[in-house]
Amino acid sequence: MGKLKIIECPRDAMQGIKNFIPTEKKVQYIQSLLRCGFDTIDFGSFVSPKAIPQMADTAEVLSKLDLSRTQSKLLAIVANTRGAQDASQHPEIDYLGYPFSISENFQMRNTHKTIAESVETLQEILNIADASGKEVVAYLSMGFGNPYGDPWDVEIVGEWTEKLSGMGVKILSLSDTIGSSTPDIITYLYSNLIPKYPKIEFGAHLHTTPAKWFEKVDAAYKSGCKRFDGAIQGFGGCPMAKDELTGNMPTEKLLSYFTSKKDDTNVKMMSFESSHNEATKIFSTYH
Numbered sequence: 001m002g003k004l005k006i007i008e009c010p011r012d013a014m015q016g017i018k019n020f021i022p023t024e025k026k027v028q029y030i031q032s033l034l035r036c037g038f039d040t041i042d043f044g045s046f047v048s049p050k051a052i053p054q055m056a057d058t059a060e061v062l063s064k065l066d067l068s069r070t071q072s073k074l075l076a077i078v079a080n081t082r083g084a085q086d087a088s089q090h091p092e093i094d095y096l097g098y099p100f101s102i103s104e105n106f107q108m109r110n111t112h113k114t115i116a117e118s119v120e121t122l123q124e125i126l127n128i129a130d131a132s133g134k135e136v137v138a139y140l141s142m143g144f145g146n147p148y149g150d151p152w153d154v155e156i157v158g159e160w161t162e163k164l165s166g167m168g169v170k171i172l173s174l175s176d177t178i179g180s181s182t183p184d185i186i187t188y189l190y191s192n193l194i195p196k197y198p199k200i201e202f203g204a205h206l207h208t209t210p211a212k213w214f215e216k217v218d219a220a221y222k223s224g225c226k227r228f229d230g231a232i233q234g235f236g237g238c239p240m241a242k243d244e245l246t247g248n249m250p251t252e253k254l255l256s257y258f259t260s261k262k263d264d265t266n267v268k269m270m271s272f273e274s275s276h277n278e279a280t281k282i283f284s285t286y287h
Contacts (some may be wrong), residue, residue, distance in 0.1 A: 005039035013236035045077035088132035103142035144181035173203030189211035190223035
Protein backbone atom coordinates (compact mmCIF):
# COMPACT_ATOMS: atom_id res chain seq x y z
CA MET A 1 0.00 0.00 0.00
CA GLY A 2 1.24 3.46 -0.90
CA LYS A 3 1.21 6.53 1.25
CA LEU A 4 -2.06 8.13 2.24
CA LYS A 5 -3.14 11.04 0.01
CA ILE A 6 -5.77 13.61 0.92
CA ILE A 7 -7.09 15.67 -1.99
CA GLU A 8 -8.85 18.87 -0.94
CA CYS A 9 -11.52 20.00 -3.42
CA PRO A 10 -12.40 23.71 -3.11
CA ARG A 11 -13.54 23.58 -6.76
CA ASP A 12 -16.16 20.98 -5.87
CA ALA A 13 -17.22 23.03 -2.86
CA MET A 14 -17.62 26.28 -4.80
CA GLN A 15 -18.83 25.29 -8.26
CA GLY A 16 -22.54 25.02 -7.47
CA ILE A 17 -22.82 28.34 -5.62
CA LYS A 18 -24.95 30.79 -7.61
CA ASN A 19 -23.48 33.99 -6.12
CA PHE A 20 -20.11 34.66 -7.74
CA ILE A 21 -17.25 34.41 -5.24
CA PRO A 22 -14.79 37.22 -6.08
CA THR A 23 -11.51 36.05 -7.55
CA GLU A 24 -9.50 37.54 -4.69
CA LYS A 25 -11.57 35.58 -2.16
CA LYS A 26 -10.96 32.35 -4.06
CA VAL A 27 -7.23 33.09 -4.20
CA GLN A 28 -7.14 33.82 -0.47
CA TYR A 29 -8.95 30.57 0.37
CA ILE A 30 -6.91 28.34 -1.96
CA GLN A 31 -3.70 30.00 -0.75
CA SER A 32 -4.63 29.00 2.81
CA LEU A 33 -5.21 25.41 1.63
CA LEU A 34 -1.79 25.34 -0.03
CA ARG A 35 -0.23 25.85 3.41
CA CYS A 36 -1.93 22.79 4.92
CA GLY A 37 0.11 19.99 3.37
CA PHE A 38 -2.59 18.27 1.29
CA ASP A 39 -1.24 16.00 -1.42
CA THR A 40 -3.31 17.74 -4.09
CA ILE A 41 -5.68 20.71 -4.38
CA ASP A 42 -8.55 20.34 -6.87
CA PHE A 43 -8.60 24.10 -7.31
CA GLY A 44 -10.64 24.92 -10.44
CA SER A 45 -11.91 23.81 -13.81
CA PHE A 46 -11.46 24.72 -17.45
CA VAL A 47 -15.06 24.26 -18.57
CA SER A 48 -17.61 26.44 -20.32
CA PRO A 49 -18.49 29.50 -18.21
CA LYS A 50 -22.09 28.93 -19.31
CA ALA A 51 -22.05 25.48 -17.72
CA ILE A 52 -20.22 26.42 -14.51
CA PRO A 53 -20.14 30.24 -14.16
CA GLN A 54 -18.41 30.05 -10.77
CA MET A 55 -15.27 28.63 -12.39
CA ALA A 56 -14.94 31.23 -15.17
CA ASP A 57 -11.94 32.82 -13.41
CA THR A 58 -9.87 29.65 -12.89
CA ALA A 59 -6.95 30.85 -15.05
CA GLU A 60 -6.92 34.20 -13.23
CA VAL A 61 -7.02 32.49 -9.82
CA LEU A 62 -4.07 30.32 -10.87
CA SER A 63 -2.05 33.35 -11.99
CA LYS A 64 -2.40 34.90 -8.51
CA LEU A 65 -1.44 31.88 -6.40
CA ASP A 66 1.97 31.81 -4.70
CA LEU A 67 3.21 28.24 -5.19
CA SER A 68 6.75 28.88 -3.97
CA ARG A 69 6.28 27.29 -0.53
CA THR A 70 3.87 24.44 -1.10
CA GLN A 71 4.40 20.77 -1.81
CA SER A 72 0.74 20.36 -2.84
CA LYS A 73 0.05 19.55 -6.48
CA LEU A 74 -2.70 21.26 -8.47
CA LEU A 75 -5.57 19.53 -10.25
CA ALA A 76 -8.00 21.14 -12.68
CA ILE A 77 -11.18 19.52 -14.00
CA VAL A 78 -11.75 19.46 -17.75
CA ALA A 79 -14.84 18.26 -19.63
CA ASN A 80 -13.54 18.22 -23.21
CA THR A 81 -10.39 18.50 -25.33
CA ARG A 82 -10.59 22.28 -25.52
CA GLY A 83 -10.56 22.48 -21.73
CA ALA A 84 -7.65 20.05 -21.60
CA GLN A 85 -5.71 22.15 -24.13
CA ASP A 86 -6.39 25.32 -22.11
CA ALA A 87 -5.33 23.69 -18.83
CA SER A 88 -2.24 22.12 -20.41
CA GLN A 89 -0.90 25.61 -21.22
CA HIS A 90 -0.32 26.16 -17.48
CA PRO A 91 2.88 24.50 -16.21
CA GLU A 92 1.70 24.92 -12.60
CA ILE A 93 -1.05 22.33 -13.11
CA ASP A 94 -0.02 18.73 -12.41
CA TYR A 95 -3.26 16.85 -13.04
CA LEU A 96 -6.16 17.05 -15.48
CA GLY A 97 -9.29 15.55 -13.95
CA TYR A 98 -11.92 14.10 -16.28
CA PRO A 99 -15.38 12.99 -15.08
CA PHE A 100 -16.11 9.78 -16.98
CA SER A 101 -19.57 8.47 -16.19
CA ILE A 102 -20.69 4.88 -16.61
CA SER A 103 -24.27 6.21 -16.56
CA GLU A 104 -25.30 7.32 -20.07
CA ASN A 105 -27.87 9.74 -18.65
CA PHE A 106 -25.39 11.40 -16.32
CA GLN A 107 -22.67 11.62 -18.97
CA MET A 108 -25.13 13.53 -21.18
CA ARG A 109 -26.16 15.82 -18.31
CA ASN A 110 -22.57 16.45 -17.25
CA THR A 111 -20.64 16.76 -20.54
CA HIS A 112 -23.34 16.51 -23.27
CA LYS A 113 -21.66 13.39 -24.64
CA THR A 114 -22.58 9.75 -24.98
CA ILE A 115 -20.34 7.25 -23.21
CA ALA A 116 -18.85 6.27 -26.60
CA GLU A 117 -17.99 9.91 -27.34
CA SER A 118 -16.63 10.29 -23.82
CA VAL A 119 -14.20 7.40 -24.40
CA GLU A 120 -12.81 9.26 -27.44
CA THR A 121 -12.56 12.49 -25.44
CA LEU A 122 -10.72 10.76 -22.62
CA GLN A 123 -8.22 9.29 -25.08
CA GLU A 124 -7.58 12.75 -26.54
CA ILE A 125 -7.16 14.19 -23.02
CA LEU A 126 -4.67 11.43 -22.17
CA ASN A 127 -2.70 12.36 -25.30
CA ILE A 128 -2.76 16.08 -24.44
CA ALA A 129 -1.66 15.36 -20.86
CA ASP A 130 1.13 13.10 -22.08
CA ALA A 131 2.39 15.76 -24.48
CA SER A 132 2.38 18.46 -21.79
CA GLY A 133 3.90 16.44 -18.95
CA LYS A 134 0.69 16.10 -16.92
CA GLU A 135 -1.21 13.16 -15.51
CA VAL A 136 -4.91 12.41 -15.90
CA VAL A 137 -7.16 11.59 -12.96
CA ALA A 138 -10.24 9.83 -14.34
CA TYR A 139 -13.31 9.98 -12.12
CA LEU A 140 -15.64 7.03 -12.60
CA SER A 141 -18.77 9.02 -11.82
CA MET A 142 -21.91 7.13 -10.80
CA GLY A 143 -19.37 4.43 -9.88
CA PHE A 144 -21.56 3.13 -7.06
CA GLY A 145 -24.93 3.25 -8.83
CA ASN A 146 -27.20 5.88 -10.40
CA PRO A 147 -30.77 7.18 -10.00
CA TYR A 148 -31.63 7.01 -13.69
CA GLY A 149 -32.21 3.29 -14.13
CA ASP A 150 -29.05 2.95 -16.27
CA PRO A 151 -27.37 -0.47 -16.06
CA TRP A 152 -25.01 -0.75 -13.09
CA ASP A 153 -23.39 -3.58 -11.22
CA VAL A 154 -19.94 -4.37 -9.91
CA GLU A 155 -19.11 -6.30 -13.12
CA ILE A 156 -19.80 -3.18 -15.22
CA VAL A 157 -17.44 -1.17 -12.97
CA GLY A 158 -14.83 -3.90 -13.44
CA GLU A 159 -15.23 -3.87 -17.23
CA TRP A 160 -14.78 -0.10 -17.38
CA THR A 161 -11.73 -0.29 -15.11
CA GLU A 162 -10.23 -2.82 -17.53
CA LYS A 163 -10.95 -0.58 -20.53
CA LEU A 164 -9.62 2.60 -18.92
CA SER A 165 -6.52 0.78 -17.73
CA GLY A 166 -5.91 -0.35 -21.32
CA MET A 167 -6.22 3.28 -22.47
CA GLY A 168 -3.46 4.30 -20.08
CA VAL A 169 -5.38 5.69 -17.09
CA LYS A 170 -3.16 5.39 -14.01
CA ILE A 171 -5.29 7.21 -11.43
CA LEU A 172 -8.94 6.19 -11.17
CA SER A 173 -11.19 7.72 -8.55
CA LEU A 174 -14.51 5.96 -7.97
CA SER A 175 -17.08 8.71 -7.52
CA ASP A 176 -20.15 8.37 -5.36
CA THR A 177 -21.89 11.17 -7.22
CA ILE A 178 -25.27 10.91 -5.46
CA GLY A 179 -24.23 9.42 -2.12
CA SER A 180 -25.57 6.00 -3.07
CA SER A 181 -22.64 3.86 -1.96
CA THR A 182 -22.98 1.41 0.88
CA PRO A 183 -20.12 -0.12 2.89
CA ASP A 184 -20.78 -3.51 1.24
CA ILE A 185 -20.46 -2.13 -2.31
CA ILE A 186 -17.43 -0.01 -1.39
CA THR A 187 -15.71 -3.02 0.20
CA TYR A 188 -16.51 -5.29 -2.74
CA LEU A 189 -15.27 -2.86 -5.39
CA TYR A 190 -12.00 -1.79 -3.77
CA SER A 191 -11.06 -5.19 -2.38
CA ASN A 192 -11.46 -6.71 -5.87
CA LEU A 193 -10.12 -3.90 -8.07
CA ILE A 194 -7.04 -2.84 -6.07
CA PRO A 195 -5.30 -6.26 -6.14
CA LYS A 196 -6.32 -6.88 -9.78
CA TYR A 197 -4.92 -3.58 -11.08
CA PRO A 198 -1.71 -2.91 -9.13
CA LYS A 199 -0.58 -0.24 -11.64
CA ILE A 200 -3.70 1.89 -11.03
CA GLU A 201 -3.93 4.25 -8.07
CA PHE A 202 -7.54 4.01 -6.91
CA GLY A 203 -9.21 6.96 -5.21
CA ALA A 204 -12.47 7.54 -3.38
CA HIS A 205 -14.56 10.60 -4.17
CA LEU A 206 -17.40 9.95 -1.76
CA HIS A 207 -20.47 12.10 -1.22
CA THR A 208 -22.25 11.47 2.03
CA THR A 209 -24.88 12.48 4.56
CA PRO A 210 -23.50 13.51 7.97
CA ALA A 211 -24.53 10.20 9.56
CA LYS A 212 -22.84 7.92 7.04
CA TRP A 213 -19.37 9.35 6.48
CA PHE A 214 -17.58 6.98 8.88
CA GLU A 215 -18.85 3.72 7.44
CA LYS A 216 -17.93 4.83 3.90
CA VAL A 217 -14.38 5.94 4.71
CA ASP A 218 -13.84 2.90 6.92
CA ALA A 219 -14.94 0.49 4.18
CA ALA A 220 -12.73 2.09 1.51
CA TYR A 221 -9.66 2.36 3.74
CA LYS A 222 -9.91 -1.18 5.06
CA SER A 223 -10.23 -2.40 1.47
CA GLY A 224 -6.90 -0.82 0.54
CA CYS A 225 -7.82 2.65 -0.75
CA LYS A 226 -5.26 5.30 0.16
CA ARG A 227 -6.47 8.28 -1.90
CA PHE A 228 -9.42 10.26 -0.56
CA ASP A 229 -11.12 13.43 -1.82
CA GLY A 230 -12.72 15.80 0.66
CA ALA A 231 -14.06 19.33 1.01
CA ILE A 232 -13.88 21.26 4.26
CA GLN A 233 -17.17 21.03 6.19
CA GLY A 234 -18.64 18.91 3.38
CA PHE A 235 -19.53 21.96 1.31
CA GLY A 236 -20.64 21.50 -2.27
CA GLY A 237 -21.40 18.61 -4.51
CA CYS A 238 -22.05 18.16 -8.19
CA PRO A 239 -24.42 20.76 -9.70
CA MET A 240 -25.17 18.36 -12.57
CA ALA A 241 -26.47 15.58 -10.34
CA LYS A 242 -29.92 15.22 -8.80
CA ASP A 243 -31.15 18.09 -6.66
CA GLU A 244 -31.42 16.12 -3.41
CA LEU A 245 -27.68 15.58 -3.54
CA THR A 246 -25.87 14.95 -0.32
CA GLY A 247 -22.69 16.90 0.45
CA ASN A 248 -19.01 16.23 -0.14
CA MET A 249 -16.99 14.14 2.27
CA PRO A 250 -15.95 16.59 5.06
CA THR A 251 -12.16 16.81 5.15
CA GLU A 252 -12.12 17.25 8.91
CA LYS A 253 -13.85 13.85 9.23
CA LEU A 254 -11.21 12.25 7.00
CA LEU A 255 -8.45 13.78 9.14
CA SER A 256 -10.01 12.58 12.39
CA TYR A 257 -10.45 9.08 10.98
CA PHE A 258 -6.86 8.74 9.76
CA THR A 259 -5.48 10.25 12.96
CA SER A 260 -7.35 7.52 14.86
CA LYS A 261 -5.74 4.94 12.55
CA LYS A 262 -2.31 6.51 13.15
CA ASP A 263 -1.84 6.98 9.40
CA ASP A 264 0.05 10.14 8.46
CA THR A 265 -2.05 12.63 6.48
CA ASN A 266 0.85 15.11 6.25
CA VAL A 267 -1.68 17.87 7.08
CA LYS A 268 -0.58 20.62 9.46
CA MET A 269 -3.48 21.03 11.85
CA MET A 270 -2.85 24.68 12.75
CA SER A 271 -2.91 25.62 9.06
CA PHE A 272 -5.97 23.45 8.56
CA GLU A 273 -7.80 25.24 11.36
CA SER A 274 -7.07 28.54 9.62
CA SER A 275 -8.47 27.18 6.33
CA HIS A 276 -11.51 25.83 8.16
CA ASN A 277 -12.20 29.36 9.43
CA GLU A 278 -11.71 30.80 5.93
CA ALA A 279 -14.20 28.26 4.58
CA THR A 280 -16.80 29.27 7.14
CA LYS A 281 -16.42 32.93 6.14
CA ILE A 282 -16.60 32.33 2.39
CA PHE A 283 -19.43 29.83 2.34
CA SER A 284 -21.60 31.65 4.87
CA THR A 285 -21.20 34.88 2.87
CA TYR A 286 -21.80 33.65 -0.66
CA HIS A 287 -23.96 30.54 -0.32
